[in-house]
Amino acid sequence: MSPESLAIQGYAHPEPAGDSAPRYQPAGRPRPQRPEPQAEAPRGRALYPFSALVGQEAMKTALLLTTVDPTIGGVLIFGDRGTGKSTAIRALAALLPPMRAVAGCPYACEPGRPADSCEHCRGLRQGKSLDASIEIPVPVVDLPLGATEDRVVGALDLEKALARGEKAFQPGLLAKAHRGYLYIDEVNLLEDHLVDVLLDVAASGENVVEREGLSIRHPARFVLIGSGNPEEGELRPQLLDRFGLSLDVVTPTDLETRIEVIRRRDAFDRDPHGFCAQWKAKDVALRRKISAARRRLPMLAVSEEALRKATELCLALGTDGLRGELTLIRAARAMAAWQGATSVDGEHVRAVGVMALQHRLRRNPLDEARAAVRVERAIEEVFGPEKAAP
Amino acid sequence: MSAEPAAPAPTVGDLAGLAASVLAVAPRAVGGLWLRAGAGPARDRWLADLNRLMPPEIAWKRVPAGVSEGRLLGGLDLSATLASGRPVSETGLLAAAHGGVLLVTMAERLDPAAAALITRAMDTGEARSERDGLALLHPAEFGLIACDEGEPGEAPPLALTDRLGLCLDLAVLPASGHPHDAEAVRAARALLPRVQADARHLTDFCAAALQLGIASLRTPLQALAIARVLAALEARIRVESGDILNAIALAMLPRATRLPESAEEPAEAPAAPEEPPAPDESRSRREPDDIPEDIPVEAALASLPPKLLESLIAKMGDLRTRRTGSAGQAAKNARERGRVFGSKSGDPRTGARLSVIDTLRAAAPWQKLRHGPGEPAQGIAVRREDFRIVRRKARSRTTTIFVVDASGSSALQRLQEAKGAVQLLLAECYVRRDEVALIAFRGRKADVVLPPTRALTRASRALAAMVGGGGTPLATAIDNARLTAESVLRAGQTPFLVFMTDGRANIARDGSPGRVQAMEDAMASGRRLAELRQPIIVIDTSARPAEQAASLARAMQARYLPLPQADPQRLVSAVSALQGQERERRAS
Known part of the structure; x- marks a missing residue:
């Protein structure tokens, strides 16, 4: 049997063995038992290392910026197949520094700052056990297509209800994603009613469940990451500007890059663990850089120039509302923190301009393809021609 | 590596057989x-x-x-x-x-x-x-x-x-015996992990993919895996150039969107494929200079029997148009008799589907009570009031089929106006998330420029790229519109046809010129279209409202709207109103 793999994206996998027993797990396991690091990675499979991804700089930057400041608000990645969209997001899971959570909290609340809507932590508020915390990996939850609403939002725990006549809430994927990432591949194929639920929760940071006699409210703040292929249908317009950043990925066309992508992928497929060991140092360095940028973030002041340029840019493009401007500034600040700058300047705004604004242009559905070009043009107008790279 | 085929050239039957052997050895590795x-x-x-x-x-x-x-x-x-x-x-x-x-x-x-x-x-x-x-x-x-x-x-x-990874068309490559037996496959499975490919093989596949216009990065990776399997099947632990050629034939040629220039016209020079015509000239015109000179694509092509190559290319043309078209779209909504969006209490015996999970959830809280105290639970007690049935949101999608007259009789100015109107209607479709299809007719042909799709940006681009001039093959256009409408109906959707024409047909169905026969054919086609009993609208694009388009509309039992009188906005509201009426009619 061959150790090779067929897929560009995803995990390395051995040829069919046919001997492993199916794993069954009841859905609503309590939080502390969440799978160890590499949140969604099944045991024994290696994840392609983030630092080994070739090219696709915009996508990597956007993902890294959300690790510095999750409030930027989600990333939408649209583009060709086999460009490493899923690989990058799954790799991100392994890259993120672990986080601390209130011990025993089913929603993994932040110690010292539990969510208001968390029943568990509200009950503990008087007691001292709120201080007891554990270290857990940041959740990166995959929302599989075909998931039913009860598993997404949570529902009555059937097992407990049937076996013990107990009315218990079984948290869904939204609960699992709290304080982490929710990834939807082929987001444009998701059922409309699920999209509505997601939008609602993403906007409020809270999941309200009213079904089967349950009345539950729990925190659900997460970074929504969607990817898809535009050939399969467009995204509903309402969904577009719920994403903080958006970008298009295209297959590299130059031979050298393509060879490098395939060389690394082939090496990974043939020896996943050896390949990961080779890249481990680089991944660790990236993780340290994320931590450092997070520490720097609250200390960064936004310069007058950056604010003015951001406003000018949004005015020039006629983006609706303030959401675009806010995201632009947040992303610029995260960019400044990532680059180790001492303040947020115009150049940082410029660097994130396209990904923060291209999906917010006044809607002309028939001109969508040129959105990035329009933003680039406006950036040239506001900032002047680009300086030559040092 | 040189361009000469080192291994025995694959024959027609071998490729189908080889595909089976490769798949049997490593079904997952080759994709x-x-x-x-x-x-x-x-x-x-x-x-x-x-x-x-x-x-x-x-x-x-x-x-x-x-x-x-x-x-x-x-x-x-x-x-x-x-x-x-x-x-x-x-x-x-x-x-x-x-x-x-x-x-x-x-x-x-x-x-x-x-x-x-x-x-x-x-x-x-x-x-x-x-x-x-x-x-x-x-x-x-x-x-x-x-x-x-x-x-x-x-x-x-x-x-x-x-x-x-493997791509096999039995119409092009009929199977004729298998080159390996189960024993060889077993041996190859054992040997495969040890098979080595050189770095240059990887480069070969990448270069070949670029030469053949294959954008996906998966394809060269799969071809590399196939080459390894082919080596293992021959009990070798090194990949050789023959494996490369076969892998290209199995994984790449059927996906090619273009050919290396030297092989572009195989029909004209089928007898001497090993004689690359003036390589310097053709090479110098080739785009990126970073493609190495000696890639094995031509070798692979040359090693195939000319007849096979021809049919592969014919198939490629087919694939190419299907690529730009929307693959599988017709099937996409076939199951849309309504999407499940929840459940409600009700009686499943009325033909509605029982929502098992919701029924169980409804029954669950009562289990203790229903079993009575001390009684051991025997299964689950489900009562009639627990039944929950699936609620479906009926969503019969509309596919608007635009049939645009781009002939010379629709003067250029009018074509621009028609395009403008279609753009507006497209924007309406976008809001409703309808699908659109676009058929353009001029000269002797009526092409389905865009099969039904929801990617309206593409429709818009296709429309902008449309050029005018030539005859008016109205009958052919109507026939093609009917075929498209029928396929939309088969997919469980409702077609809505919008014709933009002045109705002045001058090319008959058989392609011959002549106004009288052409009009007769167009009317006949129109009457057949009417038999579908689907909503149709004819927008008259002639400078002054004319009899031809109006009578065509009558033959189709269609709504008639003269464009010159309707400013684009009024046109849009007229079409929307008609669609609204149709929806209500169907709903009732």
């Missing part, structure tokens, strides 16, 4: 197989031969095109759950195929959402389901065979075909 062949003895024989090459104990699971998500992923096992009184899961097809082969029949009709579930399992090697209150995780490592009936204009979802 599975895209089998284009109508259902019939040829396909059955090929599959049976493949079955014989594979280890006898492995599972073969068949996926019908209309498969439900629950069936693919698994979920709650109703009878076992009711019997045992606790949730019991049921294995889906993806997990059941673990270690074996998953065969998708009529893959061109596969729903993109179902395709996404399959491709996800291919990528991760497991089936993960979050359904019916259960979170299931099963290993699902299988080799995929997607059978495609090979109908022109139809193909399985691109997400699927992109992952299938």
Whole structure:
């Protein structure tokens, strides 16, 4: 049997063995038992290392910026197949520094700052056990297509209800994603009613469940990451500007890059663990850089120039509302923190301009393809021609 | 590496046989197989031969095109759950195929959402389901065979075909015996992990992919895997140039969107394919200079029998148009008799579907009470008031088919106006999330510029690129519109036809010029179209409202709207109003 793999994206996998027993797990396991690091990675499979991804700089930057400041608000990645969209997001899971959570909290609340809507932590508020915390990996939850609403939002725990006549809430994927990432591949194929639920929760940071006699409210703040292929249908317009950043990925066309992508992928497929060991140092360095940028973030002041340029840019493009401007500034600040700058300047705004604004242009559905070009043009107008790279 | 084929040239029958051998050795490593062949003895024989090459104990699971998500992923096992009184899961097809082969029949009709579930399992090697209150995780490592009936204009979802390394069209490459037996396959399986490919082989495949205009990065990776398997089948641990050529023929040629220039005109020089005409000239015109000179694509092409090459190229043209068209779109909404969007209490005996999970949830809280105190629980007590039935949101989608007259009689100015009006109507479709199709007619032809799609940006681009001039083959246009409308109906949707023409036909159905015959044909075609009993609107684009377009509208039993009198906005509201009426009529 061959150790090779067929897929560009995803995990390395051995040829069919046919001997492993199916794993069954009841859905609503309590939080502390969440799978160890590499949140969604099944045991024994290696994840392609983030630092080994070739090219696709915009996508990597956007993902890294959300690790510095999750409030930027989600990333939408649209583009060709086999460009490493899923690989990058799954790799991100392994890259993120672990986080601390209130011990025993089913929603993994932040110690010292539990969510208001968390029943568990509200009950503990008087007691001292709120201080007891554990270290857990940041959740990166995959929302599989075909998931039913009860598993997404949570529902009555059937097992407990049937076996013990107990009315218990079984948290869904939204609960699992709290304080982490929710990834939807082929987001444009998701059922409309699920999209509505997601939008609602993403906007409020809270999941309200009213079904089967349950009345539950729990925190659900997460970074929504969607990817898809535009050939399969467009995204509903309402969904577009719920994403903080958006970008298009295209297959590299130059031979050298393509060879490098395939060389690394082939090496990974043939020896996943050896390949990961080779890249481990680089991944660790990236993780340290994320931590450092997070520490720097609250200390960064936004310069007058950056604010003015951001406003000018949004005015020039006629983006609706303030959401675009806010995201632009947040992303610029995260960019400044990532680059180790001492303040947020115009150049940082410029660097994130396209990904923060291209999906917010006044809607002309028939001109969508040129959105990035329009933003680039406006950036040239506001900032002047680009300086030559040092 | 040199361009001369070092291995014996593959023959026609060998390629079909080789594909089977390769798949039998490493179904997952090579990404599975895209089998284009109508259902019939040829396909059955090929599959049976493949079955014989594979280890006898492995599972073969068949996926019908209309498969439900629950069936693919698994979920709650109703009878076992009711019997045992606790949730019991049921294995889906993806997990059941673990270690074996998953065969998708009529893959061109596969729903993109179902395709996404399959491709996800291919990528991760497991089936993960979050359904019916259960979170299931099963290993699902299988080799995929997607059978495609090979109908022109139809193909399985691109997400699927992109992952299938081997590509075989039995109409082009009829099977004629198999070069390897089960013993050779077994030996190759054992040898495969030790097979080495050089770095330059990888470069070869990348260069070949660029030469053939294959954008996907998966293809060269799969070709590399295929080359390794081919070496293992010959009991070698080194990949040789013959393996490279065969791998290109199996994985790349059928996906080519263009040919290296020296092989562009095989029909004119079939006798001397090994004589590359003026290589310096053709090379210098080739775009990126970073493509190495000696790539094996031409060698692979030259090593194929000229007749086979010709038919491969003919097929490629077919694939090319299907690529730009929207693969699988017609099938996309075939199951849309309404989407499930929840459940309500009700009686399942009225023909509605029982929502098992919601019924159980409704029954659950009462179990203690119903069993009575001290009584041991015997299964689950479900009562009539617990029944929950599935609610479906009926959503009959509309596909608006634009049929635009781009002939010379529709003067250039009018064509621009017609385009403007269509753009406005497109924007309306976007709001309603309708699908659109575009047919343009001029000269002797009426082309389906855009098959039904929701990607309206493409429609808009196609429209902008449309040029005018030439004759008016109105009858052909109406016939093609009818064919498109029929396929829309087959997919369970409602077609809505918008003709933009001055109605002055001058090309008859058989392509001959002549106003009288052309008008007669157009009227006849119009009357046949009327038999579909679908909403049609004829927008008269002539400078002054004229009799031709009006009588055409009568023949089609269509609504008639003269464009010159309607400013574009009024036109849009008129069309929308008509569509609204239609929806109401259907709803009642």
